[in-house]
Amino acid sequence: MAKTAIFPGSFDPVTYGHIDIIERCAKLFDYVIVGVLHNQAKSPLFTLEEKKEILISVTSEWSNVTVDASKGLLIDYAKEKNANVIIRGLRSVSDFEYEVPQAIMNRKLDNEIETFFMMTKDEYQAISSSLVKEIAKFNGDISNFVPAIVSEKMKLKLNSSFE
Known part of the structure; x- marks a missing residue:
């Protein structure tokens, strides 16, 4: 039986910490689904589709990793995808x-x-999406925390919100 893991999160934005977990999961499981989930408690910078697009780009090197999005309950989503495991990344x-x-x-x-x-x-333990967004809002350098594509998309998004 193939082992399928779901790594869920809001990924707003995806950071090197997230990518670290994805890469290590890709080595441990037959299939990894990066599940972009809607978190009602957060005010997202990116839409679900934008986050999905970015994640597809930054995970393209792993053939056993797919990216998907869901707005429902995580456990129902895991059952729908026939996942055996839910991965939760921890920093602290x-x-x-x-x-x-x-x-x-x-x-x-x-x-x-x-x-x-x-x-x-x-x-990567000190990196959080919230802190990255805060730094980016004030034009700080986030290149040590996120891939270049994320940094570029954040700049575009943040600049357009101030116009």
Whole structure:
């Protein structure tokens, strides 16, 4: 049986920390679905389609990675995609504290789908999409945190919002 993992997130924007997790998952699982999910608690800079387009570009080197989008419940999406595993990236203890209750609820909803926690590499632990957006809003250099395509699209998006 093929092992399919879903790496869900809002990816607004995708960072090198996200890409680190995707690359490592691509080595561990037969198939990896990067699931761009709508998070109602956040005010996104990019639309779901824009995020999907960017992610397709930055994950193109891995043949077993696909990008998809969903607005529904993660566990239902995982079942729909026949995924065995949900991957959650962690940077810190606070991420762990946030993720554990969600993993418990997902297990209660479907105990056949496992949640795996994966720590980002040390050099990416301080990077968050929120901080990258804040730096970009003030024309700061985000090249150490996101791929060039992300930086370019953020500049276009942010410049157009100030016109």
